Structures are given as C-alpha cells and as structure tokens.
Amino acid sequence: MEAVMKAQDMLDLYSDFLITQNQRATATGLSDMTEGAVTHDEVTQFLNGKLLDTKALWQHVKPMVRQHEIEGPGVLIIDDTIEKKPYTDENLINTWHYSHTEGRVLKGMNLLTCLVRYGEARIPVYYEVVRKEQHYCDLTTKKEVRKASRSKNEMFRDCVGMALHNGVQFAYVLADNWFSAKENMLYLHKKKQQFIFGLKTNRLVATSKQDARRGRYQRLELLNFGEHEAKTLWLKAISFPVKVARFVFTNADDSEGVLYLVSNDLSLDAERLWEVYQKRWAIEEFHKSIKQNASLEKSPTRTVRSQCNHIFAAIIAYCKLETLRLKTKLNHFALKYKLLLKANQAAMEEFRLMQAG
Numbered sequence: 460m461e462a463v464m465k466a467q468d469m470l471d472l473y474s475d476f477l478i479t480q481n482q483r484a485t486a487t488g489l490s491d492m493t494e495g496a497v498t499h500d501e502v503t504q505f506l507n508g509k510l511l512d513t514k515a516l517w518q519h520v521k522p523m524v525r526q527h528e529i530e531g532p533g534v535l536i537i538d539d540t541i542e543k544k545p546y547t548d549e550n551l552i553n554t555w556h557y558s559h560t561e562g563r564v565l566k567g568m569n570l571l572t573c574l575v576r577y578g579e580a581r582i583p584v585y586y587e588v589v590r591k592e593q594h595y596c597d598l599t600t601k602k603e604v605r606k607a608s609r610s611k612n613e614m615f616r617d618c619v620g621m622a623l624h625n626g627v628q629f630a631y632v633l634a635d636n637w638f639s640a641k642e643n644m645l646y647l648h649k650k651k652q653q654f655i656f657g658l659k660t661n662r663l664v665a666t667s668k669q670d671a672r673r674g675r676y677q678r679l680e681l682l683n684f685g686e687h688e689a690k691t692l693w694l695k696a697i698s699f700p701v702k703v704a705r706f707v708f709t710n711a712d713d714s715e716g717v718l719y720l721v722s723n724d725l726s727l728d729a730e731r732l733w734e735v736y737q738k739r740w741a742i743e744e745f746h747k748s749i750k751q752n753a754s755l756e757k758s759p760t761r762t763v764r765s766q767c768n769h770i771f772a773a774i775i776a777y778c779k780l781e782t783l784r785l786k787t788k789l790n791h792f793a794l795k796y797k798l799l800l801k802a803n804q805a806a807m808e809e810f811r812l813m814q815a816g
Contacts, residue, residue, distance in 0.1 A: 532630035573618035
C-alpha cells in the first residue's frame with residue numbers, strides 16, 4: 460500500500476511540475492524544484508515503473524465526468540495528434556507517422572484521444588498511443604518500415620466501445636473526415652449511436668434509395684446544394700440514409716474552403732449540423748493545451764514505458780488545468796501565464812536580494 464501511495468503522490472507531484480515548469484520536463488528539474496526532497500532517481504523510477512494507461516485515466520476522471528454529465532447531453536469527440544520528437548531515438552511508438560494536418564510524415568508519437576464535452580467542461584475519457592510493432596520492407600525505397608497491427612479506425616471504435624462500457628453519456632460522436640470510414644458509420648449505427656462526421660468530397664452518393672439499389676452513384680462534390688440546405692442521401696456501401704450538408708468558409712489565407720458534414724440523425728437541418736459539429740473544436744484546444752501548457756513535448760524520456768507514463772501524466776496535468784478553468788473562468792493559457800508571472804516576480808525579488816547582499 461505504501462508503494463502504491465508513493466506512486467500516486469509522485470504522479471500528483473510530476474503532473475504539477477509539468478504545468479509549472481517552462482523549460483524541459485526533466486527528472487533533474489523536478490528534483491531541483493523540490494530542493495532535493497525528491498531525487499532524480501525517484502522521478503526516473505516513477506516514469507519507468509508501472510505502466511499508466513487509459514484504464515487508470517478513467518478511474519481518475521470518472522468523478523469529474525459524473526459531476527458534469529448532469530449538465531445535459533454531451534458529445535464524444537475523437538481525434539489524433541502527433542507529439543513531435545525528431546531528435547529522440549526511434550522505437551515502436553516514437554517513429555514516423557503521417558500528419559493529415561501538415562500533409563507530411565513526422566517523427567514522433569501519435570496519440571489518439573477521446574474527449575467528452577458537457578457544456579463548458581472538456582474531459583479526456585480514453586486515449587491510445589499508436590504502436591507500430593510490425594516491420595516490413597518498402598519495395599520502392601528498400602527501407603525498413605514500421606506498421607501498426609491495428610488501424611486508427613479500429614482504435615476509434617475501441618474509443619466508442621470503452622466510453623459506452625464506462626457509461627459515458629453523449630448524444631453525438633464527432634470526428635473529422637479522416638474517421639468517416641464506412642466501418643465506423645456502420646458500427647455506430649448498429650450501436651444506435653448518432654454521429655456527425657466531416658465527409659470527403661470524393662465519396663460516392665445516391666440521391667434516392669432506388670438509385671442506390673441500381674448502383675447509380677456520383678461524387679459528392681458534383682451535387683448542387685442550396686444555401687443552408689441539408690440533403691438526405693445514400694452513401695455507397697452504407698445501408699441506411701444519411702443527412703448531408705455543404706458549408707463554404709474563408710480560410711486564414713483568404714482562400715475558400717468547403718466542408719461537408721454527414722449524420723445518421725435525419726432530423727438535423729444544416730444549421731443544427733453546423734452548430735453541433737462546432738463543438739468538435741474542443742479537441743483541437745485539448746491538443747494545443749496539452750502540448751503548450753502540460754509539457755507533452757518537453758520531456759527527454761527515451762524508453763517506451765517512460766514515454767507512455769509521461770503522456771499519461773501530461774493528460775492528468777490537462778485535467779487539473781481544466782478543473783481550474785471551470786473554477787476561475789480563466790483559460791489554460793491565462794492560468795499558465797499567471798503562474799509564470801508569479802515565478803518571474805519571485806525571481807526578480809530574489810535577484811534584488813542577491814544584489815543587496
């Protein structure tokens with residue numbers, strides 16, 4: 460029991476450290492911050508100790524979920540991100556992954572996260588680190604390539620399955636078009652779960668059940684949509700009708716962007732589709748905060764075990780910031796700035812004392 464409590468105390472201390480430090484999340488840094496009360500070796504032993512995984516995360520966040528689920532139907536949001544580690548030795552999790560955000564291959568760790576949102580509360584309830592444990596030779600480049608034994612779409616379905624198993628309450632599952640695979644749609648529809656996904660422009664659709672039966676499909680981008688119009692369509696290889704709407708927006712560089720949204724909830728109009736889907740942005744904010752405010756990318760850990768435990772601690776640090784955000788109404792970045800300002804004020808006072816001495 461003493462060893463377990465010690466590990467819990469170390470997790471609490473280490474996750475606090477990930478929030479309050481602003482350089483590199485090193486074992487030496489934490490030891491220095493505690494003035495040697497916690498040694499470098501103790502931090503290293505914690506990171507290389509018992510593997511902390513998504514089951515442990517659920518035990519941590521379950522009270523928070525139960526507290527906020529009374530605020531009304533939530534949404535379950537699933538997406539992945541890459542923790543860049545270009546200068547760290549390659550292993551089965553720190554390897555090369557394609558980033559659909561940047562449109563290129565990056566070296567780092569690929570993290571798939573499932574977030575539930577109730578009102579203003581955004582709580583991670585499941586995550587998985589992509590493991591590329593299979594090796595094969597690329598016939599074109601003649602180089603050894605790593606591959607995961609499970610696809611991210613399989614992991615997506617595991618996310619939903621675990622959320623349902625744990626009794627997480629939600630009205631819709633939200634994801635971008637990278638997760639709008641037919642297997643995911645069929646899985647959710649069979650589970651009687653409603654979804655809203657982004658949809659790629661090259662998906663084949665029929666405008667009636669009769670056309671679908673006769674195989675008369677056309678590319679989605681060829682259909683004409685009126686402003687604020689949502690159409691009932693039949694996707695190829697999907698046995699049930701879906702509601703689809705087209706949205707045009709202006710990107711930051713003034714270029715025009717087009718987004719198609721699809722749902723198995725036929726009662727939704729275009730405005731409601733857009734309104735609910737906007738809640739998906741919470742997971743982008745999660746990715747940004749966990750990297751910049753919870754030191755996700757600032758650890759020099761090198762082994763798979765220590766890297767996974769650091770990721771877990773960074774997610775716990777995010778949860779601490781989220782609890783404070785709901786309490787103080789300050790966002791994560793404002794909270795971080797407030798802490799750093801206090802630290803800088805203390806440093807200035809110490810410097811003045813040194814000068815006076």
